[in-house]
Amino acid sequence: MKTEHNGVQLIAITSEHDGQRIDNFLRTFLKGVPKSMIYRILRKGEVRVNKKRIKPEYKLIAGDELRIPPIRTSSREAPEVSPKLERVAQLDRAILFEDDAILVLNKPSGTAVHGGSGLSFGVIEGLRALRPDARFLELVHRLDRDTSGILLVAKKRSALRSLHEQLRDKTMQKDYLALVRGEWPSHVKSVKAPLLKNILQSGERIVKVSSEGKPSETRFKVEERFGFATLVKASPVTGRTHQIRVHTLHAGHPIAFDDRYGVAVFDQQLTHTGLSRLFLHAAALTFTHPTTGETLRVEAPLDHGLKQCLTVLRQKKNA
Incomplete structure (x- = not known):
């Protein structure tokens, strides 16, 4: 990755992110930036791949050059996710196994895997708060909100692909x-x-x-x-x-x-x-x-x- 003098970021897409949707990549890469703003810059054509406008469902290809404009968030704009510290700490205590590729969690009952549908807190939001330096955190599978137990999270795109293949097979x-x-x-x-x-x-x-x-x-x-x-x-x-x-x-x-x-x-x-x-x-x-x-x-x-x-x-x- 390199940053131009005007704050524009140019990113060379590696095989790690090959096949990932651009909107999902940006939501992981631009942590703390509201979803609404990410989709706004995509719609307005401010995000370019190989100097061309793309749609939110565009899937990245290894070798693509991604241009991300400077992001300015208003100080008045509330963050989209504001997880309670105790719930984040609860997730930290619930980690059963972790290495560079995967994280395995004993999900508490009553916690959704994703925020949304009126919920401000989900497992992924909590893990991103716990692991702010992790560029990639994606669910391998899901559990119902009220079901507790093992939830597998990939920390690399290649790990996600491998584990999804095991599910399919x-x-x-x-x-x-x-x-x-x-x-x-x-x-x-x-x-x-x-x-x-x-x-x-x-x-x-x-x-x-x-x-x-x-x-x-x-x-x-x-x-x-x-x-x-x-x-x-x-x-x-x-x-x-x-x-x-x-x-x-x-x-x-x-x-x-x-x-x-x-x-x-x-x-x-x-x-x-x-x-x-x-x-x-x-x-x-x-x-x-x-x-x-x-x-x-x-x-x-x-x-x-x-x-x-x-x-x-x-x-x-x-x-």
């Missing part, structure tokens, strides 16, 4: 723990049901089993029984939105405290345990490290609320 193993209603039958080791996603007028996503949906499969194993509830390990083969939540419901065993697909009567049976959140936790992730080629298995411990729930259920079962 289904060589990445994800294991979740879920507390479901009733006695899960031991012989039900897999649920295959096509899933169709609907977006309501409110913007809320609702998923249902439908012959018009995409093929979806989740494998299940009983971990522990409590009579009116079962702790199961759920391993999604495909990665559809709300897949485990809808597949457990389809099997007749909805997850505890699921505000979209759950059953209020089951939730009431669990109030004595102190549980008040969705009992779905991404407990383990097995994958190939994108740079070393080593097989990594990372496990995320349950939070206090989930542990306490299981402790109370075990005490009641053994009483």
Whole structure:
């Protein structure tokens, strides 16, 4: 990168950013600059690639020369993201593994992976506040806001490509723990049901089993029984939105405290345990490290609320 005397920045795009959309590159490169300003300079043609105007969806190519104009933000303009320090500190404590290529986080329940939709704070915003020198931080996959557990973040474009390839090839193993209603039958080791996603007028996503949906499969194993509830390990083969939540419901065993697909009567049976959140936790992730080629298995411990729930259920079962 070089900077001209008038504040214009000229950047030579390397293979690290080959294939990345220009708007996403700028949002990472111009930290602290509001999204609205980034899209404004793109629309006005102030950002040039190889001396030509480009659209926000333009994908960078290794060897491109990117021209970025001097950015002046008004002191009156509030930053788009102002994460609370305690929530950032909570994320820092939740890091399970980190090196130059990847970061693995035990995401707390109730934290979205991205800010937006009225939320000023998400995992990515928090990590960017924690790692201000990191030029690249992108989610490899997603977790629902109320689901806790392992979330994988790439710190290099090449790492993101490698990990996305593992997801496409289904060589990445994800294991979740879920507390479901009733006695899960031991012989039900897999649920295959096509899933169709609907977006309501409110913007809320609702998923249902439908012959018009995409093929979806989740494998299940009983971990522990409590009579009116079962702790199961759920391993999604495909990665559809709300897949485990809808597949457990389809099997007749909805997850505890699921505000979209759950059953209020089951939730009431669990109030004595102190549980008040969705009992779905991404407990383990097995994958190939994108740079070393080593097989990594990372496990995320349950939070206090989930542990306490299981402790109370075990005490009641053994009483």
